[in-house]
Amino acid sequence: MVSLDLCKPAIEKVITSISDILNVDAAVINERGLLVVSTERYLKQKGENVHVPSIEFVLAKGQYVVDKPGSMEMCKGCRFLDSCPAKVELLSSIKVANHAIGVVSLTSFTKEGQNRLSKHTERYQQILTEVSEMITAIVQSHATRQIESSHDSIRLLEGALDTVADAYFTFDRSGNVIHTNASARRLLSQHELLPAEISRMLLPSLSGMAAHSLPIANCLVDKLDAPTEATPIIVNNQLIGGVLRVQRGSLTVPRLIDHQGSRSSGKTDSLAQIVGNSPAIKQVKEMAMKIGNSSSTVLITGETGTGKGHLAKAIHEASTRAFYPFVAINCASIPENLFESELFGYEDGAFTGAKKGGKPGRFELAEGGTLFLDEIGDMPLSLQAKLLRVLQEKVVERIGGTRSFPINVRIIAATNQNLEELVEKKAFRADLFYRLNVIPIHVPSLAERKEDIELLAVSFMEKYGEQAGRTFFGIAREAMSLLTHYHWPGNVRELENAIEYAMNMEQDTVLTADSLPPRLRARPTVAPSHSGPAIKARVADAQADAIRASLQKHGSDLKGKQRVAEELGIGLRTLYRKLKLLGI
Structure with missing residues (x-):
């Protein structure tokens, strides 16, 4: 809140100087009619309290000449009515951000001064305006310093509370x-x-x-x-x-926060969760490190099961948005008729069955943080235009709402499809693709980073051993050979499932080849060729085998297919597309 009283010493210098130069008395009065500073004679003649209605009149009017002090309409109720010691007064309001906070006065108590001010009223009014502007500048400068100091204190307190x-x-x-x-x-x-x-x-x-x-x-x-x-x-x-x-005692408290609000060790901790030392995965980590302080949209591409979701979460946790929500939505798993309400939310009574009081959409829930749009290639075309508008204008409107409100959300999208091909087939909007593809990151398949298989296998063994309360001392050489020579069409997710399976089957404290899934033991130990059509055919065969086995296990009705999609880590619409593509 701006205040003339807080700037009293600086204003007093201005008033004293202008009084000496012009040979008139001067004063500054606040909006409550109290004297802030004045010349000695003004204080002696008129006192510390000025007639409030007169001040309010000037505050509203902006500038006024009192050429008959004590005898004017504005003087009614004043203690100096009909006997004002002033001969003439020039008054001007002091404004900060178009709000009048006080009045500056040039006053004469002598006949000579009255003649001079009355004869050159226009000139003195111009000087008075400049004095008013000088005082405004003093107040604004003080307020700015106060705000900056206040902001520093607020940031410090907010940072402390965030720990x-x-x-x-x-x-x-x-x-x-x-x-x-x-x-x-x-x-x-x-x-x-x-x-x-x-x-x-x-x-x-x-x-x-x-x-x-x-x-x-x-x-x-x-x-x-x-x-x-x-x-x-x-x-x-x-x-x-x-x-x-x-009380949230179970939460992990970050130990140190820098002045921007990001955890000092956050980047290292979050990206360390991405296991691997291969050149391909190191390149991914380095890129994720570089974009930590950016708000630009990220598009993560890669085959199913490569860990695109884990990378998105790591990018969020390594960014300055780490203390705000990370909200994920799988574009393939939500029915088209519910997608818009999930993404943008809805108001009370927006449609039949709408939750009373409305419901926030994922954009609102992610405010300040990151919204992860997984399997973006499966987003319905009808929704793509609306998403594009949000990305361009950074505003959201709920279904059934009448107002748009601004959002501050970083978008990370991921897909296992070739969006450029979808754009060519008119199955994905070109303008949305270019809006999403600001920072593209490709996650390599496990076949492209085979040197990481041992590290990944050991990390999964430790993870599930801890969960099951069992201790495993390692993986037998023959088992590791099978793991490293298998072509992993399901990538890291398939490897994780294989290790979990082996740990359930293994009776000893070392994972052996016999405990691995049958498909790994049935495959030749020679790595398949990576030549174009051959590798694609092998991957298609492996996907078809996996889908058929899962269908046989869960059934081919709707509930069965939902379980199949969940087991394979893909959306239901993606499963239907693969069934059609593979002729199953």
């Missing part, structure tokens, strides 16, 4: 949530809630306020599913807001 495991919501006297820490934002994302919904559930609590606590509505506790408490903030016996604390 706390518990979720904190700060709300105003009306119950409106005005700030959330990183844990609170994750909590909102987890429960698909908006701050406004927390506010609505907080509102009844304000009427039951006690001295040191606020009662918590049962619906709020049920919704957040965690121990919750609210504390009022009271200043001068007035409630100005409060803090809602939700």
